[in-house]
Amino acid sequence: MQSPNAPPPNAPPPNAPPDGLGREYWSWFGFWGEFVVLGLLAIVGAFFASQGGRPGDYAAGLILSLTAIALAFLRLKLRLDGGATEWGHFLLVDDMRNLALVIAVFTALGLAGLFVAAGSEEGSLHIAVVALFVTSGLIVFLSLKNVFDALDRRQR
Secondary structure, three states: OOOOOOOOOOOOOOOOOOOOHHHHHHHHHHHHHHHHHHHHHHHHHHHHHHOOOOOOHHHHHHHHHHHHHHHHHHHHHHHHHOOOOOHHHHHOOOOHHHHHHHHHHHHHHHHHHHHHHHHOOOOHHHHHHHHHHHHHHHHHHHHHHHHHHHHHHHHO
């Protein structure tokens, strides 16, 4: 028989640090860090839109600013709704039907960006549409990886 003052058999030692306290802090900093980065991108986009001296500066800056704000609101909505908070689940598809649509849309978007880049002179618009091409390719390849990883998980 145990004494009344004895700790339960599964209890942690009295001097042990709390379980997961560091993980909770890093999760909190990670959550707010996303909004700091997206806020900085919105400010940088607004700065480039207001200082636009070359063709396309205003449009590229405004698109960056509005996209960062929209992405911040979508991330906040997802977090408050209790959905999966990983970026991979938020941005990438995980089934074949949607993968075909993603490949078609982002291939067209990337090629359109290349045509705009070829027709523009060196400057922020040229850099923005080349970045659009690279980002489109990255999304296609990451979506391919995500779909086939999901298929592997389902087969196990």
